[in-house]
Amino acid sequence: MENKNMLMIPGPTPVPEAVLLAMAKAPIGHRTGAFSKVIAELTENLKWLHQTSGDVLMLTASGTGVMEAGIINFLSPGDRVLVGDNGKFGERWGKVAKAYGLNVDIIKAEWGKPLDPEAFTAKLTEDKEKAIKAVIITHSETSTGVLNDLESINKAVKDHGEALIIVDAVTSLGAYNIPIDEWGLDVVGSGSQKGYMIPPGLGFVSVSKKAWKAYETAKLPRFYLDLGKYKKATDEDSSPFTPPVNLMYGLQASLQMMRREGLAAIFARHQRLTQMTRAGMRALDLPLYAADSWASTAITAVAPTLVDAEKIRSTLNKKFDIAVAGGQDHLKGKIFRIGHLGFASERDILTVIAAIEATLIELGVEGVTPGAGVAAAASVMVQG
Amino acid sequence: MENKNMLMIPGPTPVPEAVLLAMAKAPIGHRTGAFSKVIAELTENLKWLHQTSGDVLMLTASGTGVMEAGIINFLSPGDRVLVGDNGKFGERWGKVAKAYGLNVDIIKAEWGKPLDPEAFTAKLTEDKEKAIKAVIITHSETSTGVLNDLESINKAVKDHGEALIIVDAVTSLGAYNIPIDEWGLDVVGSGSQKGYMIPPGLGFVSVSKKAWKAYETAKLPRFYLDLGKYKKATDEDSSPFTPPVNLMYGLQASLQMMRREGLAAIFARHQRLTQMTRAGMRALDLPLYAADSWASTAITAVAPTLVDAEKIRSTLNKKFDIAVAGGQDHLKGKIFRIGHLGFASERDILTVIAAIEATLIELGVEGVTPGAGVAAAASVMVQG
Numbered sequence: 001m002e003n004k005n006m007l008m009i010p011g012p013t014p015v016p017e018a019v020l021l022a023m024a025k026a027p028i029g030h031r032t033g034a035f036s037k038v039i040a041e042l043t044e045n046l047k048w049l050h051q052t053s054g055d056v057l058m059l060t061a062s063g064t065g066v067m068e069a070g071i072i073n074f075l076s077p078g079d080r081v082l083v084g085d086n087g088k089f090g091e092r093w094g095k096v097a098k099a100y101g102l103n104v105d106i107i108k109a110e111w112g113k114p115l116d117p118e119a120f121t122a123k124l125t126e127d128k129e130k131a132i133k134a135v136i137i138t139h140s141e142t143s144t145g146v147l148n149d150l151e152s153i154n155k156a157v158k159d160h161g162e163a164l165i166i167v168d169a170v171t172s173l174g175a176y177n178i179p180i181d182e183w184g185l186d187v188v189g190s191g192s193q194k195g196y197m198i199p200p201g202l203g204f205v206s207v208s209k210k211a212w213k214a215y216e217t218a219k220l221p222r223f224y225l226d227l228g229k230y231k232k233a234t235d236e237d238s239s240p241f242t243p244p245v246n247l248m249y250g251l252q253a254s255l256q257m258m259r260r261e262g263l264a265a266i267f268a269r270h271q272r273l274t275q276m277t278r279a280g281m282r283a284l285d286l287p288l289y290a291a292d293s294w295a296s297t298a299i300t301a302v303a304p305t306l307v308d309a310e311k312i313r314s315t316l317n318k319k320f321d322i323a324v325a326g327g328q329d330h331l332k333g334k335i336f337r338i339g340h341l342g343f344a345s346e347r348d349i350l351t352v353i354a355a356i357e358a359t360l361i362e363l364g365v366e367g368v369t370p371g372a373g374v375a376a377a378a379s380v381m382v383q384g
Numbered sequence: 385m386e387n388k389n390m391l392m393i394p395g396p397t398p399v400p401e402a403v404l405l406a407m408a409k410a411p412i413g414h415r416t417g418a419f420s421k422v423i424a425e426l427t428e429n430l431k432w433l434h435q436t437s438g439d440v441l442m443l444t445a446s447g448t449g450v451m452e453a454g455i456i457n458f459l460s461p462g463d464r465v466l467v468g469d470n471g472k473f474g475e476r477w478g479k480v481a482k483a484y485g486l487n488v489d490i491i492k493a494e495w496g497k498p499l500d501p502e503a504f505t506a507k508l509t510e511d512k513e514k515a516i517k518a519v520i521i522t523h524s525e526t527s528t529g530v531l532n533d534l535e536s537i538n539k540a541v542k543d544h545g546e547a548l549i550i551v552d553a554v555t556s557l558g559a560y561n562i563p564i565d566e567w568g569l570d571v572v573g574s575g576s577q578k579g580y581m582i583p584p585g586l587g588f589v590s591v592s593k594k595a596w597k598a599y600e601t602a603k604l605p606r607f608y609l610d611l612g613k614y615k616k617a618t619d620e621d622s623s624p625f626t627p628p629v630n631l632m633y634g635l636q637a638s639l640q641m642m643r644r645e646g647l648a649a650i651f652a653r654h655q656r657l658t659q660m661t662r663a664g665m666r667a668l669d670l671p672l673y674a675a676d677s678w679a680s681t682a683i684t685a686v687a688p689t690l691v692d693a694e695k696i697r698s699t700l701n702k703k704f705d706i707a708v709a710g711g712q713d714h715l716k717g718k719i720f721r722i723g724h725l726g727f728a729s730e731r732d733i734l735t736v737i738a739a740i741e742a743t744l745i746e747l748g749v750e751g752v753t754p755g756a757g758v759a760a761a762a763s764v765m766v767q768g
Contacts (some may be wrong), residue, residue, distance in 0.1 A: 005412055012411040012629055023630060024408035027396040027583045028389055029707050060585050062444050062625040065608040096607045193626060199411045201444050201585045201628030221605065223480045224449040241446040242577060244585030244631070245396055246407060323413050 001321055008352055009325040010142045010171055010299045012193040012200055013342035015250070019198050022253040027245040035245070036237040038252060043234055045255035049173070050188065050206045051263070052180040057230040059203045060244050063170040063191035066203030068096050069225040070166050070187040071136060074211050076219035077101040079133040082123055082163075084115040084148065087141035088328050089168055097136065100220050105132075111331065112144050112301075114294040117152035121159075130162040133214070137165070140172035143328045145301035145337060146290045147176065154183050164211055170194055171298040173204075174258070175270045175341040186211040194298070195266075197257070197343040198250040207231070270297040272384045273340040273349050276377040280353035283376035284360060284368060289335050298341035301327075307365050309336045315362060320355040346381055353377050385705055392736055393709040394526045394555055394683045396577040396584055397726035399634070403582050406637040411629040419629070420621040422636060427618055429639035433557070434572065434590045435647070436564040441614040443587045444628050447554040447575035450587030452480050453609035454550050454571040455520060458595050460603035461485040463517040466507055466547075468499040468532065471525035472712050473552055481520065484604050489516075495715065496528050496685075498678040501536035505543075514546040517598070521549070524556035527712045529685035529721060530674045531560065538567050548595055554578055555682040557588075558642070559654045559725040570595040578682070579650075581641070581727040582634040591615070654681040657724040657733050660761040664737035667760035668744060668752060673719050682725035685711075691749050693720045699746060704739040730765050737761050 007014045028035055046056040059066055071093065075081065081102050083094040086109035097104045105123065109115045115137065124132060135157050139150045150167060157165045164186040169178055173188065174195020180188055186208040193200035207215075207227060215228060229240035258266060277300045281288055289301035304312060309327060313336045316322045325337040338352060353373040360368045391398045412419055430440040443450055455477065459465065465486050467478040470493035481488045489507065493499045499521065508516060519541050523534045534551060541549040548570040553562055557572065558579020564572055570592040577584035591599075591611060599612060613624035642650060661684045665672055673685035688696060693711060697720045700706045709721040722736060737757040744752045 005410065007411070007413065009413050011626060012413065015410060020408040020410065024404040026389065026399060026404065027391070027577070029391065029393050029396065029709070030584070031709075032707070060444060060446050060449065061608065062627075064625045065444065068608045099607045099610075100605045191626070193411070193629075199628065199630040200414070200626045201631055221484045223483045224445065224452045224609070226483075241448045242395060242575070242584045243446070244583065244628070245577075246583040247585055247628070247631075323416070325413070325415075 004321040006322045006351070008339050008348065009323050010194070010337060010339040010341065011191070013197065013339060014344065015199055016197055016254065016257060016343050018257065019250040019253045023246045023250040025246065025249050030239060030243055030245055038248060039234070039239065040237040042248060042251055042255065043237070045259060046204060049255065049258060050180050051178065051182070052206055054181065054209065055207045055231055055234065057205050057207065057227055057234055058239070058243065059205065059230065060201065060241070061203040062200060063189065063203060064092065065225065066189040066191060066205050067093060067168050069227055070189045070205050071096055072100055072220040072222050072225060073227045074164055074187065074214040074218050075102060075133055076217070078103055080105065080131045081134045081136055082107055082120060082132055084137035084153070086113060086115050086144070086146060086148070087111055087138065088143035089141060089170070090138045093136045093138065093168060112146060112289050114146050115148045115153065117149050117156060120153050121156040124156050124160040124163065127160065130160070132160065132163045134164045134166050138168040139178070140176065140296040140298050142171045142299060143331070144290060145296045145299045146294050147172070147296040150178070151183065154185060158184060164214055171296065171341060174266065175298040177267045180206055184208065192247065192251065195342050196251065197254040198247060201244050202247045202251060270341060272381065273344055273346065274300060275384060276346065276349045276380045277338055277340055277353070279380040280349070280373040280377040283372040284357060299337050299339050301335045301337045303335045307360070307363050309334055311363055312336055312356065312359055315359040316355055319359065319362065322352055322355050324352070349377055350374055388705040390706045390735070392723050392732065393707050394578070394721060394723040394725065395575070397581065397723060398728065399583055400581055400638065400641060400727050402641065403634040403637045407630045407634040409630065409633050414623060414627055414629055422632060423618070423623065424621040426632060426635055426639065427621070429643060430588060433639065433642060434564050435562070435566065436590055438565065438590060438592050439615055439618065440588055440590045441611055441618055442623070442627065443589065443614065444585065444625070445587040446584060447573065447587060448476065449609065450573040450575060450589050451477060451552050453611055454573045454589050455480055456484055456604040456606050456609060457611045458548055458571065458598040458602050459486060459517055460601070462487055464489065464515045465518045465520055466491055466504060466516055468521035468537070470497060470499050470528070470530060470532070471495055471522065472527035473525060474522045477520045477522065477552060496530060496673050498530050499532045499537065501533050501540060504537050505540040508540050508544040508547065511544065514544070516544065516547045518548045518550050522552040523562070524560065524680040524682050526555045526683060527715070528674060529680045529683045530678050531556065531680040534562070535567065538569060542568060548598055555680065555725060558650065559682040561651045564590055568592065576631065576635065579726050580635065581638040582631060585628050585631045586635060654725060656765065657728055657730065658684060660730065660733045660764045661722055661724055661737070663764040664733070664757035664761040667756040668741060683721050683723050685719045685721045687719045691744070691747050693718055695747055696720055696740065696743055699743040700739055703743065703746065706736055706739050708736070733761055734758055
């Protein structure tokens, strides 16, 4: 049905009406006192969301641009880095590091499985001469729905003492508790079209004091992505280059909503939606691609065996106007992915499960108990 | 008065209601057939606007990001480049080139004066061994309101034969005729918040076949700004990274408006607004910072002698809610700049001139003939 779209992909995520309307305001000059106030408010609220008293900078860029900035500002050609790779995004940060001539050591895990913190500990413990300058990991691997054990890997990095930890939190920030200051995370990148509940186009990166220390001697070339320029401007409630004014109006509205909900409630909601989704899929005999113990709270990947994943996806889309994501690369046709981050509620989860039930029945999958998925999800909700 | 803002700065420029409302639509997935159609339409209309059958690529970036991409994709460390510098932006491209270890030869002109094409011809003619790999110039220098003689400089580059011409057309594209294919311009960068009539956040770069040839051997590091990735995706009506969906909805609406107006009419309008503005300022004895023969059609810089430029600017803002820009760097307090590009009409020019007249009277400037500015502008309009 026209105009009836329901977005349940890992990004863009649904955008609240208040945010859409805020974005439709006429822009004002970005070098005015009025806009400085907007930047000051955004910066304060971003620090709250990042649980940090350090710097959180805004860039006009996608998540990839932000992660590239997070890497190239703190390293020099030939520096040794460890990169965790258990999915499409981990793989990408390895490519970025190689494109800049870093000495890249990839620590792999199978897609669908988490990175092994022990593998990081081993490499970091071996490194007596402290040659490893950074560890780059993806927290929530969007391609598989796996949440890597950031806390444990970070502990290994802290024991090493020298290396920075650079985190892709693109789909986890705002969906999972990441206490940046408490854990001492050096660089954390994220993007607007995820937990932030605003459309794509804005990226965010938090930077620790230790990372700024590394910045002083880092020699990789950069200009537009030079975070020092962003810090200098942000300290003056300004921006180094023309910022995306209307997206920032949207961000203003969304961060105000997030503050009203509160961090603990936001994280609990994502946890609850994840458990509801998983219970629903289980009740429908749809195998979950990632195990419970490392399930992302942003996205759930489902690997149906009795029916093609793309058929489910396409029926959900055609019959119910619900967009879920397909598998990427070698997982194409093998999984579908339900996004439940940002502006997502219990109602959305009941809806998508109900639609999946109906889809399975429509596709003639045998053994589906009508109502079982929704009932299981509702039960989790009531308990949780 | 609250909410009564009138934007007459060189960017962000005013945004039509149709564009603002288009941006307030709920985003859809960027990897869908429906969004591919949007990208295909945008690409076709961007080629029309750029007067090229070559590639026009869209990046989530400010104008600076786009120009950096335009430079680093086609060059290798140590390559010799000529950079024209007669204002803040020309100066910036020199800094970008240096940040990437290029061998940079700056050709300067005084602020307020255009670059001398002869200076380029001399350097390029001397270069028998064809060591110069690119000439980087700013077409409309936003900081001074000077339009550089792109056509003549480009002829010198074409006579050289080897060097690429890389053009910052951020405030000239859509405000002045730039026939990219006819002139053989290799790389032309521009930004959304200018002639495009949409808010900041999207950048554009056109790339010639000759530039793609250079790309094949260019060795400067890049990933997010790697234009090869954008070309590959654009050829499939897609994007390499999550694109700013809502800004692209806005662009869809604005390009449709531009096609209805027509290129010749758009350029004639900008020409007319420029002449009206200049006639108005002259009639009020307000000196123009750039001479007629090199006046930008995007912005007019005014250098008042009898009263502080910032006083005029501040009164325009406080009394009439009209935002004009101040001077940058050493021109701070010495000039104010009236933007008349994008969604600007004759009515806006009459309005700002009337407000400037009233401001001069309010500030007690002697010798102002009430109505003279508006009359002069109206007369130009009627003739023009």
